Amino acid sequence: MSPASTPRTLSPQLLRERWWPRNPIGGSASIAPWSPEGLARLVLTNGAGLVLLALGWYQASGQVTVRGQLTWLNVGLAGLGVGGVANGAWLLRGRQAVGMARSALLLDRGDASPPPQGPDETPVTGPGMTRFHRAACPLAAGKVVSPAPRAEHVRRGLAPCEVCDP
Amino acid sequence: MDVKRWVRHQWDRAAAVVVACGGLVVLFLGLAGVNRAHLATQQIPYLASGGLLGLFLLGIAATLWLSADLRDEWRKLDEIHRDLRVARDEGVPAAGDGRDRSGGGRRR
Numbered sequence: 001m002s003p004a005s006t007p008r009t010l011s012p013q014l015l016r017e018r019w020w021p022r023n024p025i026g027g028s029a030s031i032a033p034w035s036p037e038g039l040a041r042l043v044l045t046n047g048a049g050l051v052l053l054a055l056g057w058y059q060a061s062g063q064v065t066v067r068g069q070l071t072w073l074n075v076g077l078a079g080l081g082v083g084g085v086a087n088g089a090w091l092l093r094g095r096q097a098v099g100m101a102r103s104a105l106l107l108d109r110g111d112a113s114p115p116p117q118g119p120d121e122t123p124v125t126g127p128g129m130t131r132f133h134r135a136a137c138p139l140a141a142g143k144v145v146s147p148a149p150r151a152e153h154v155r156r157g158l159a160p161c162e163v164c165d166p
Numbered sequence: 167m168d169v170k171r172w173v174r175h176q177w178d179r180a181a182a183v184v185v186a187c188g189g190l191v192v193l194f195l196g197l198a199g200v201n202r203a204h205l206a207t208q209q210i211p212y213l214a215s216g217g218l219l220g221l222f223l224l225g226i227a228a229t230l231w232l233s234a235d236l237r238d239e240w241r242k243l244d245e246i247h248r249d250l251r252v253a254r255d256e257g258v259p260a261a262g263d264g265r266d267r268s269g270g271g272r273r274r
Binding site: 032033046049050053056057060061063064065066069070072073076077079080083084087090091094095097098101102105 | 214
């Protein structure tokens with residue numbers, strides 16, 4: 001997902017459109033939070049890392065000076081780094097997908113029982129929270145929160161909740 | 167515990183254990199090779215093979231294990247979502263719609 005295609009805040013509708021079709025929760029096809037393309041990318045990148053490791057080892061074994069060996073040892077280290085970055089990106093992608101699915105699940109729960117729309121739509125936040133929410137947002141439920149005007153939250157450096165989009 | 171059944175259902179975790187064991191063996195073989203060699207030019211190839219390959223395999227094992235955790239969470243969300251859909255289609259209020267106010271969970 002390129003940063004250019006990602007708006008700063010994700011509306012509930014956008015979350016649904018973005019995640020349900022691609023990762024159809026509720027169907028037997030959703031066995032993992034990754035796409036087959038992601039899996040292929042992971043395997044290819046790890047394979048490339050393994051090739052670099054083998055190349056570094058093979059070439060380092062054929063050198064007679066420490067200086068020459070260290071050069072090829074660095075190639076092996078680069079292979080290790082390639083594998084590490086690929087694995088890290090894979091896990092981050094999975095974590096992100098699970099987090100988005102969790103948010104979308106909360107939205108779906110909200111659809112099942114719509115929160116009462118009171119006249120007071122002043123956003124709320126609480127101590128230690130980094131986002132401000134609608135009063136009826138599930139992510140603010142059960143927390144000690146206090147209302148304040150949106151401008152006040154923004155002035156304090158808080159971000160709007162991506163789930164309730166206050 | 168039925169090991170065969172566990173391996174069949176938790177193949178990714180089983181693979182992670184096998185790969186981690188392989189990584190540790192390779193690491194110790196590299197260590198043994200470095201200990202036997204006296205010159206730096208003899209030791210570096212062991213470092214490049216045993217050391218780096220062992221770390222690489224341990225990284226693969228960690229990825230497999232953490233991926234299994236993420237997939238478990240994904241499946242659990244899948245089940246909850248299916249239950250919610252069924253409850254909504256049948257007009258039954260989903261459990262927990264009374265808004266649990268007990269707190270807890272990660273702060274956002």
